Amino acid sequence: MYRQILVSDADHLFQRILWRFDPREAVREYVLSTVVYGLSCSPYLAIRVLRQLARDEGARYPLAARLLDCQTYIDDIIGGTDSLEEARELRDQLVSLLKLGGFELRKWASNSPELLSSLPASHHQPVSLCGDDNPSLKVLGLQWCPLRDVFSYRIQVADRTCTKRNILSQLDSLSLVGYCLAMASRWRRTDFVTLRSADTVQPESGSAFEASVDPRLELCSALLLAQLVDFVRSTIASELTITRVFAWSDSKIALSWIKSSPHRWKTFVANRVSLIQDIISPSSWHHVAGSSNPADCASRGLFPEQILIHPSWFCGPPWLRLPVEEWPTFDFTPGDDLELERKPVLTCVSTPxxxxxxxxxxxxxxxxxxxxxxxxxxxxxxxxxxxxxxxxxxxxxxxxxxxxxxxxxxxxxxxxxxxxxxxxxxxxxxxxxxxxxxxxxxxxxxxxxxxxxxxxxxxxxxxxxxxxxxxxxxxxxxxxxxxxxxxxxxxxxxxxxxxxxxQPSCVQPFMADLSPVRVSQVKPFAHTGVDFADPISITLARRRGAKTQKAYICLFVCMATKTIHLELASELSSDAFLAAFRRFVARRGRCTDMYSDQGRNFVGANRLLVQYCQQSADQCEVRWHFNPPSSPHFGGLWEAGVKSVKIHLFRVIGSQILTFEEMSTVLTQVESILNSRPLCSLSSNPNDLHSLTPGHFLTLEPLSAPPDDPLANLNTNRLTRWQLVQQLHQHFWDRWHQEYLHQLQ
CATH class of the missing domain: 1.10.340.70 (Endonuclease III; domain 1)
Known part of the structure; x- marks a missing residue:
């Protein structure tokens, strides 16, 4: 059959082979132009050609066209008629139709010898002898005896280990599989069955028991039946028209599920009930007693010799041959197991x-x-x-x-x-x-x-x-x-x-406690931090051609009040710093402690101060505290002061180059501005006191004054004029404690 079907010229290259007729010849390349065996597409091409032939010439040969379209399996055509005349007409149409496609029918077989009498003997199907000396042939896995027109199964028992797989491989009949396995399942502790002969199956060991079937398995079998009915109905639709379907089951619970709405049940049952109802109407399902159910023959199991004489399996229950009106009615009441698959009911309650x-x-x-x-x-x-x-x-x-x-x-x-x-x-x-x-x-x-x-x-x-x-x-x-x-x-x-x-915010690390000098009430600049800013350009005179030189800003900051003092230095040497330090002390008074980084000018100044103090009988002793090396964060107070000075300075002078006197004047004004900054938040109430600033601590006290008695809580009528001035100064320190100090947390 395959060799009679040509392949498209464009597909010839996909069927290329290498061949030589003699080992002494060279290998030559051939291209096959017809359908070949072994390709996955070959069966499809063969069936598609037959259907196309039936479609093209079906009007001339309608009987043969319907047979080719519906009852052909690859290269086997199986059909039948109700009379010998119709069979002859079908035979002649088949021969004529397939001859148009270049196909010649062979291996004819029929249960009527008259139908084959006009065909050559070489076109007949060879038959083999069955066990009872009747010739038979194999049709799709079944043995068909044409003379008796019966189907049979041939089982060859192999001498192999008895397992379920080996038993199933020996049985071609699905019904026999059902019988044997059902019989084996009725015995406890039985894993295998032994096939003694073609008509006897005995269990190896065990004792009988009765087992209840899960209703969900019964529902799955009902779904399998519905799918089988749908397949049979669609397959024979061209031959027969089925007007009514009767479906039977002996499971009361499964029938109750099928005859009700799927939404009432849980997912497993609801899905299968919905599929069953789509194929077979719920009104077509009926209950049958287990004793009248032919399916029990296979599910409960029968021995082979019992199958041959069991009337229910071959003919069904006796009342099935009666008119539908005379069929018995089986009433059933579902058990308690029906509620196990019921879906919980949801109640909707309206709320305001x-x-x-x-x-x-x-x-x-x-x-x-x-x-x-x-x-x-x-x-x-x-x-x-x-x-x-x-x-x-x-x-x-x-x-x-x-x-x-x-x-x-x-x-x-x-x-x-x-x-x-x-x-x-x-x-x-x-x-x-x-x-x-x-x-x-x-x-x-x-x-x-x-x-x-x-x-x-x-x-x-x-x-x-x-x-x-x-x-x-x-x-x-x-x-x-x-x-x-x-x-x-x-x-x-x-x-x-x-x-x-x-816009992530920086993580603020946990801050250490402030040093005592930051939170102690002492005279301004008693504890002072010092640092130099970046160099700036100045000129010594305002004339044409004047040269510029570098100058440095020396910043002194009070550790307690953040008061700032600025000096201009010509270089970073220790002598230049000592000169700036003397100007600072002359205007702000002596300081007891100095804090700075380990700049060489600061270290040298400290050494010179120690030497000078020893020569002056310790009358000007200053304790110097240096930060650890490479630790600028230890001097955050004066680093912040340097930043504030740069902001104001660069905004004022820009790129201008000032003289020494002009730069000193600008630094003094910047110092005044920075010392006027409020230490606490401003109040929007005009009746409140002015905000506390560092400049409040630079007045109302001589450069070297002895300590005074606390006068803040005394009535002003009892104070002298000098005590009144001292009370005003002490009031600033009270505000420093109450308004500013707690903000350093």
Missing amino acids: LVDSLRELLTRFSSLRKIERMRAYCYTYHARTLLTGYGQREVFAGLMKCLRNGKLCPKPLRSLAPFIDEHGLIRVGGRLRGSALSFDAKHPLLLPRDHRFTELVIEKFHKENCHPGPQSLLYQISQQFWILSARRAIRHTLSQCYRCFRV
Whole structure:
């Protein structure tokens, strides 16, 4: 058959072979032009050609065309008719139709010798002898005896280890498999069965027992039956028309599941019931007693000799041959196992609208999602409903006043609120004559502390690509007026994860305790930190061609009050620093402790000071404290002072080059500005005292003054003029303790 089917010229190259007819010849390359054996596509091509032939010439040979289309398996054609005349007509049409495609039929076989009499003997199918000397041939795995027109099975027992796999390989009949395995399953502790002969199957060992079948397995068998019915019905649709189907089962629970709605059962049962009902109507299912069920012959198991004489297997129950009206009716009552697969029933309880809105606002974090859910349930705008809920929950008193025509509370009176046609509170304002939209002129009033307000801010924040507070406030004000809007926006934006990721804050390490000199009440500059700033360019005279040179800013900072003193030095040597240090002491008084890094000018100055103090009988002793090497963070106080000086200095002079006197004057002014900075936060109340500054500690005391008695708690009427001045100075230190010192935590 394959050799009669040509392959397309474009596919010839895929069937290339190498061949030589004699080992002494050279290997030659051939291309096969017909369908070849061994390719996975070959059976399809053969069947497709036969169907195309039936489609092209089916009008001339209708009987043969229907047979080729529905009853052909590869190169085997199986058919039949009700009379010899019809069989001859079918035979002649088959021969003529296939001859048009270049096919010649061989291996004819029939249960009627008259049908084969006109065919050559070489075209007949050779037959073999069965056990009873009747000739037979093999058709799709079955043995068919043409003379008796019966099907049979031939089993050859092999001398191999008795296992389930070997037994199944010896049995061609699925019914025999069912009988033998069912018999084996009725015996306990039986893993294998022994096939003694063609008609006897005996268990090796064990004792009988009765086992109950899971109703879900019965349901699976009902699904298998439904699929089998559907397959048979579609296969023979061209030959027979089935008008009514009767499906039987002896499982009461499975039938109860099939005859009810699938939604009542759990997933496993519901899925299979739905498939069964799609194939076979629930009204077509009926109950049959186990004693009348032919399927029990295979499921419970029978010996081979019992099969041959069992009437129920071959003919079914006796009442099946009666009219449908005379069939017995089997009533059944489902057992308690039916409830095991019942799906739990969900009861819906309606709740008040306010409680449902509160749950939505609390449960979901997206205003858009809440609006979609509410809009699905209500016909009007969901945002109107949510806004009204938030206003009724917070502004109930205001709403009552507006409806009764009374004055609204004083904090909201400047907003001129009113109630619109939807019952929502809007801001009146003075923009009625503008060209803005109604929502922009009269935005909806929202409270600051409410979940709906937070969702509104989050929605606008995400829709506008996470803008800053000011831009976000502008966008929201087009539709809503939030009380204390900036505070509400800052609170909501502080919880935005994306904004936090793109603007991370530095992690502040745990700070050590401040040294005692930072938190002790002492005379200004008693404990002083010193450092040099970067070099700056100055000139010695203001004339043409004057040369520039470097100068350095020497900064002294009080460790307790942050007071700053600036000196200009011509170089970084120890002598230049000592000169600046003498000017500092002459104007600010002596200091007891000096703090600095380990610069060589500072180390040399300390050595010179120690030498000078020894020569002057220790009258000017100064203790010097050096930071560890490469530790600039130990001097954060004077490093911050240097930064502040640079900011003011560069903003004033820019790129100008000043003379020595001009630079000294500018540094003095910068010093004055820095010493006027407040140490504490400013108060917006004009009646409060002026903020405390470092400059308050530089006056009201001589450069070398003895300690005074505490006068802060005494009545001013009892004080002398000098004591009154001392009390004012002590008052600054009290404020230093109360307002500034606790901010150093």
